[in-house]
Amino acid sequence: MMEKRPAAPAAPAEKPATRAKPGFRPEVQGLRALAVLMVAAYHIWLGKVSGGVDVFLLISAFLLTLSFTRKLESRTPLRLVRHWLHVFKRLLPAVVVVLLAILVGTWALIPQSRWPDVLTEAWASLMYRQNWQLAAFAVDYYAQQHVDASPLQHFWSLSVQGQVFILWPLIFAGVGLAQPLLARLFPQRKAVGHRQLLFITFGAVFLASLVFSVEQTATNQAYAYFDTRARLWEFALGSLLALAIPYLKPGRRLRVVLGWAGIAAMLACGLVLPVDRSFPGFVALWPTLAAAAVIVAGHSGSRFGADRLLSSRPLVVLGDNSYALYLWHWPVLVFFLLASGTKQPSLLQGLGIMAVSLLLAVATTRFVELPLRSWKWPDVRSWRAAVVIAACGALLALPVTAWQSAITAEAAAIADQPHELTPGAAALAPDYAGKPSEEALIIPAPAAMKDEWANVDGACTGDNVPTDPVLEGCLQNEEPEVVTKRIVVLGDSHSQQYMAALGPIAKQHGWEVVTLLKGGCRFGAQSPERPEFCNDFNKASSAYVLEHKPDAVFTVASLTHVDAPFETEVPGYLEGIKPFTDLGIDVVGVRDNPRFSFNMPECVQKKGKDSPDCNVPLEESLAASSPLDDYVGKVEGLHLMDMSDFICEQGTCPAVVGNVYVYKDDNHLSKTYVQTMIPMFEERLLAATGWSAS
Numbered sequence: 001m002m003e004k005r006p007a008a009p010a011a012p013a014e015k016p017a018t019r020a021k022p023g024f025r026p027e028v029q030g031l032r033a034l035a036v037l038m039v040a041a042y043h044i045w046l047g048k049v050s051g052g053v054d055v056f057l058l059i060s061a062f063l064l065t066l067s068f069t070r071k072l073e074s075r076t077p078l079r080l081v082r083h084w085l086h087v088f089k090r091l092l093p094a095v096v097v098v099l100l101a102i103l104v105g106t107w108a109l110i111p112q113s114r115w116p117d118v119l120t121e122a123w124a125s126l127m128y129r130q131n132w133q134l135a136a137f138a139v140d141y142y143a144q145q146h147v148d149a150s151p152l153q154h155f156w157s158l159s160v161q162g163q164v165f166i167l168w169p170l171i172f173a174g175v176g177l178a179q180p181l182l183a184r185l186f187p188q189r190k191a192v193g194h195r196q197l198l199f200i201t202f203g204a205v206f207l208a209s210l211v212f213s214v215e216q217t218a219t220n221q222a223y224a225y226f227d228t229r230a231r232l233w234e235f236a237l238g239s240l241l242a243l244a245i246p247y248l249k250p251g252r253r254l255r256v257v258l259g260w261a262g263i264a265a266m267l268a269c270g271l272v273l274p275v276d277r278s279f280p281g282f283v284a285l286w287p288t289l290a291a292a293a294v295i296v297a298g299h300s301g302s303r304f305g306a307d308r309l310l311s312s313r314p315l316v317v318l319g320d321n322s323y324a325l326y327l328w329h330w331p332v333l334v335f336f337l338l339a340s341g342t343k344q345p346s347l348l349q350g351l352g353i354m355a356v357s358l359l360l361a362v363a364t365t366r367f368v369e370l371p372l373r374s375w376k377w378p379d380v381r382s383w384r385a386a387v388v389i390a391a392c393g394a395l396l397a398l399p400v401t402a403w404q405s406a407i408t409a410e411a412a413a414i415a416d417q418p419h420e421l422t423p424g425a426a427a428l429a430p431d432y433a434g435k436p437s438e439e440a441l442i443i444p445a446p447a448a449m450k451d452e453w454a455n456v457d458g459a460c461t462g463d464n465v466p467t468d469p470v471l472e473g474c475l476q477n478e479e480p481e482v483v484t485k486r487i488v489v490l491g492d493s494h495s496q497q498y499m500a501a502l503g504p505i506a507k508q509h510g511w512e513v514v515t516l517l518k519g520g521c522r523f524g525a526q527s528p529e530r531p532e533f534c535n536d537f538n539k540a541s542s543a544y545v546l547e548h549k550p551d552a553v554f555t556v557a558s559l560t561h562v563d564a565p566f567e568t569e570v571p572g573y574l575e576g577i578k579p580f581t582d583l584g585i586d587v588v589g590v591r592d593n594p595r596f597s598f599n600m601p602e603c604v605q606k607k608g609k610d611s612p613d614c615n616v617p618l619e620e621s622l623a624a625s626s627p628l629d630d631y632v633g634k635v636e637g638l639h640l641m642d643m644s645d646f647i648c649e650q651g652t653c654p655a656v657v658g659n660v661y662v663y664k665d666d667n668h669l670s671k672t673y674v675q676t677m678i679p680m681f682e683e684r685l686l687a688a689t690g691w692s693a694s
Helices: 028-044 052-073 079-110 112-126 128-136 155-185 194-224 232-247 252-272 282-297 306-310 313-320 322-338 345-374 383-417 424-428 446-451 499-509 533-550 573-582 601-608 627-631 671-676 678-689
Strands: 485-491 512-515 552-556 559-560 568-569 586-590 615-617 638-641 652-654
Touching: 028 052, 028 252, 028 282, 028 306, 028 313, 028 322, 052 155, 052 194, 052 232, 052 282, 079 112, 079 232, 079 322, 079 345, 079 383, 112 128, 112 155, 112 383, 112 446, 112 601, 128 155, 128 552, 155 232, 194 282, 232 282, 252 282, 252 306, 313 322, 313 499, 313 568, 322 345, 383 446, 424 512, 424 601, 424 671, 424 678, 446 601, 485 533, 485 627, 499 512, 499 671, 499 678, 512 533, 512 652, 552 573, 568 627, 573 586, 573 638, 586 678, 627 638, 638 678, 671 678
Parallel strands: 485 512, 485 552, 552 586, 586 638
Antiparallel strands: 559 568, 615 652
16 A cells, blocks of 8 residues: 655755755755655555655755765854754744644544544654654554554654754764864874765764664564664765765766666665565665765766756756655545545545645745745844744644643543443343443543553563563563462463453462463464464463463463454364363363454544444354354363353444443453453353362
8 A cells, every 4th residue: 555654855955946056956856856756656555665765864964964064174163053953943844834734634533542642743753753752662564554554653754864963963063073183193194184084984873873774674673664773874875975976976978877777776676675674774775875876976967867857847846845745745645544434545546645745745835934944033043043943842832732631631531430330341241230321431531542451460570480582571460479379371462351350350369370472373283374473482382381380271262353254263272272281281261352344442433332333243243153162072171261242242242331442442352341341250260160269
């Protein structure tokens, strides 16, 4: 569909490009335009990493280095504070305009449960730390549900640029101080010039960052993609190119070849390379070196040169608007998908998205960027520029703060409701005599939905710590003073969700509970139907159980699906648990809960809890005959539990039961709802296993 890692353009040009401007390179402005078109097209239609971000980072450093090197070599004061204020005075106004528009779109189109994350990202985008925000959450940028993508995700690369716009001038200042100091320390040697020191410095940054990037991409790509340290080499390459450009003078024919070869390689990057899980490691050398070739080609002096295309007025004008076009195209795309309910734009829809984005970009450049850029008052004194920056920040900070306060107040009001108004699963119990109030607010509050994962007390300790590194995520509840039973929970997040009931029950009865869980890895014997890393995890989990010999193992014993067949047996389930039961270890197998093709709480927030769309027929959620029935009598020591009658009722699997959200997303039970199941869960667990209630 579209690339889920939005790229960032280089910062806007100081002024609209004109060939008369001294030192202006129109082919670089055209390259910027080509890159932003490539990024937008990949986002809208192709769904692959384009390499455009890497081109933009290189161009940013190239232009910045040309400017600061001239200052150093001409002995012009760098005036860093004034420079930083000038840069962010140019960048922030357009950013704030787009962020305010995104807030309006969020209020109109995005479900309430996602509002807190958008507001948090708005702060991160304003403060140029959005990349670290996304890195911390290790966002899965390759999921194909782009309607779930944040309209602010594209600010991650702008944040990286903003950080480098602060760091790079400090490097130049350091070189400016070091050069005369070295000349005084070593007077007998020929003085090393600023350019040579810059070559050494940026060469070291390039090598160190590239090595770090390759290593981190191989081991933790989801984090490395957003890590500024893994991107510095791309900036350093642009700086090295700027330093070397006076010495690179290829002939006319070579310039023609370099220009067209660079453009072809840049455009082909996302099409011919398996880049989705490879950036920003060594694979990113492809688009950056391609862009470098175009810049080295420069003005070819030939009518066949690529610069004739790049210097054409349409591309140069588009280059003038590339910063604003990048800011707009991603939120326009995300909001279109949300409003239309489509997952991928058609050709005509994509062209419409591109046209709307371009109109907004031109308007932003003309009526926001250019007037503020030509406004002389802030340039007279540094404090005036600081006032403009602070005013821009306040324009966003005020509505974001007010909105966050309103969300907090709403969450407090929802949480303060009497418990009898929100019985949850208890409303489905045969002996429930009341009727949930129609006026009660549904719990948990939308803002709290992200905290609805069942939690486990902490990391495994003592003898419970696994020796196999595959199981390093081992967690356990607080060890009771007197341990009456030891239980190991195996499987994936569907096992974890039941810890919201099993955890409190275990504490009441003095049971010690250890969890060995991995997302997407339902426990069972090795099977070709399961990813190899899941087979490895399950094998290590089984070895752990056989070594520690707990009293019981808890698992999820069936497997639900979004499409028919809606529920099946777990591959290799009986083969996986039999070694445990052979040792006399009890195994508890609970039936899985339904999965859906949409987010259940968001459905309620959009359409209301009584909407048929949020109440799915039972026959489209679970198997007519439970797969657990096929397990009966086949393995002695297997105890089966079916809680589906407390999840689905009267032929329907609803999103809300007893004024409680049943699900936190499209397939996980909410922690709050599972907690309302505790009495029924305990009763059935004890009945199935025959364990004592004492």
